Amino acid sequence: MILEEVTVNLGGRSYPILIGTGLLTRLGEFLRARFTAHRIMVVTNHTVRCLYGDVVEGGLRRAGWDTVWAEMPDGEEYKTLATVQGFYDLALATELDRACPVIALGGGVVGDTGGFFAATYQRGVPLVQVPTTLLAQVDASVGGKVGVNHPCGKNMIGAFYQPRLVVADLDTLATLPLREIRAGLAEVIKYGVIKEAIFFAWLEENIERLLRLERDALAHAVATSCRIKAAVVEEDETEAGLRQILNYGHTVGHALEALTDYRDYHHGEAVAIGMAVAARLAVELGLLAEDRATRIISLIRRAGLPTEVPGQFSAGELVRAMRLDKKTRGGRLTLVLPEAIGRVRIVPRVDVQVIKSVLVRGGVRDGG
Numbered sequence: 249m250i251l252e253e254v255t256v257n258l259g260g261r262s263y264p265i266l267i268g269t270g271l272l273t274r275l276g277e278f279l280r281a282r283f284t285a286h287r288i289m290v291v292t293n294h295t296v297r298c299l300y301g302d303v304v305e306g307g308l309r310r311a312g313w314d315t316v317w318a319e320m321p322d323g324e325e326y327k328t329l330a331t332v333q334g335f336y337d338l339a340l341a342t343e344l345d346r347a348c349p350v351i352a353l354g355g356g357v358v359g360d361t362g363g364f365f366a367a368t369y370q371r372g373v374p375l376v377q378v379p380t381t382l383l384a385q386v387d388a389s390v391g392g393k394v395g396v397n398h399p400c401g402k403n404m405i406g407a408f409y410q411p412r413l414v415v416a417d418l419d420t421l422a423t424l425p426l427r428e429i430r431a432g433l434a435e436v437i438k439y440g441v442i443k444e445a446i447f448f449a450w451l452e453e454n455i456e457r458l459l460r461l462e463r464d465a466l467a468h469a470v471a472t473s474c475r476i477k478a479a480v481v482e483e484d485e486t487e488a489g490l491r492q493i494l495n496y497g498h499t500v501g502h503a504l505e506a507l508t509d510y511r512d513y514h515h516g517e518a519v520a521i522g523m524a525v526a527a528r529l530a531v532e533l534g535l536l537a538e539d540r541a542t543r544i545i546s547l548i549r550r551a552g553l554p555t556e557v558p559g560q561f562s563a564g565e566l567v568r569a570m571r572l573d574k575k576t577r578g579g580r581l582t583l584v585l586p587e588a589i590g591r592v593r594i595v596p597r598v599d600v601q602v603i604k605s606v607l608v609r610g611g612v613r614d615g616g
């Protein structure tokens with residue numbers, strides 16, 4: 249059952265996001281209404297294929313699709329050009345032509361890798377995102393960023409390539425580990441802080457229901473998150489300006505992920521800490537009232553997410569790592585800071601000493 253539908257309005261490249269339950273079995277039907285080809289490639293990983301491969305295959309076959317499965321190993325370390333090369337080989341061997349759609353069935357890793365394959369195979373074939381993690385449903389599958397990692401950095405190779413359809417089946421979240429649900433909620437909370445006070449207040453009321461995976465609560469949270477991301481992307485598809493607000497919490501988050509070699513934290517957990525630090529910094533700079541920062545931090549905590557920078561790093565190390573983040577633009581620290589719940593400001597050239605003192609007050613070691 250489709251519970252919510254959100255449209256990403258990009259002129260001739262507009263597309264719907266269908267959100268609901270029992271949607272995986274209906275993929276064949278949704279695609280039949282949009283594409284005339286007979287063959288389809290499904291990019292996924294082993295974990296997701298074991299869980300949902302049969303139901304997807306059955307539905308596609310009933311609608312007359314001939315499926316080619318492209319499986320990548322599970323893990324961020326396989327989000328590489330080598331994996332995509334394997335997909336090109338398979339697509340050519342199975343004579344996939346430009347009319348054949350590609351489904352990316354999985355979390356953000358599969359979405360980004362399969363999306364990059366679809367963007368580049370024969371200069372682009374139709375892409376359908378079928379996100380199966382909360383993070384992918386509220387973030388990675390929407391907005392058209394696709395890409396792979398390079399040994400020198402994450403997401404260094406990629407494209408802006410919008411999908412033709414996104415299908416978010418909430419049933420898939422039932423098999424997702426709770427830690428992944430919490431990590432996805434970090435991005436959901438982010439949307440409330442950057443754009444919508446009403447949604448933030450709704451999250452304060454409903455966070456426990458989301459953690460219990462109650463369907464109607466999930467549908468509302470996923471749809472609202474997608475609607476907010478869509479509105480930002482519609483105004484600034486290629487991140488020239490406004491889209492930067494989606495990076496709230498991410499400069500500190502990326503620094504923590506890099507300093508811990510992407511091992512200790514889930515992306516969402518690092519972002520959760522980053523959002524808390526940014527809220528404290530906004531108070532320090534006189535942009536945000538203290539009780540608002542308290543509300544932000546307490547909602548993050550109630551989602552079961554961390555809000556404190558770990559003690560093992562010095563303030564200097566953290567600031568250096570923040571400067572290296574590619575989204576800081578030329579090494580200057582431009583940060584997205586909340587001025588209210590529901591509104592953020594892009595603040596250029598934030599004083600490094602102020603950042604350090606906020607970090608130190610939060611328990612981080614002083615020093616370089």
Ligand SMILES: NC(=O)c1ccc[n+]([C@@H]2O[C@H](COP(=O)([O-])OP(=O)(O)OC[C@H]3O[C@@H](n4cnc5c(N)ncnc54)[C@H](O)[C@@H]3O)[C@@H](O)[C@H]2O)c1
Pocket residue numbers: 293295296299322323324327354355356357358360380381382383384387388389390391392393394403420421422423424425428515
């Ligand atoms: N393109 C974008 O705009 C964008 C935005 C945010 C993040 N990303 C990217 O997304 C990636 C992270 O995505 P993620 O958090 O979804 O991680 P992920 O894709 O690694 O998925 C997390 C884990 O959950 C498993 N899994 C997926 N669906 C499942 C299900 N329904 N039940 C049980 N297990 C399931 C996966 O196999 C994996 O082990 C990163 O590579 C990040 O760069 C991209």
Ligand SMILES: [Zn+2]
Pocket residue numbers: 387435498515519
């Ligand atoms: Zn993120």
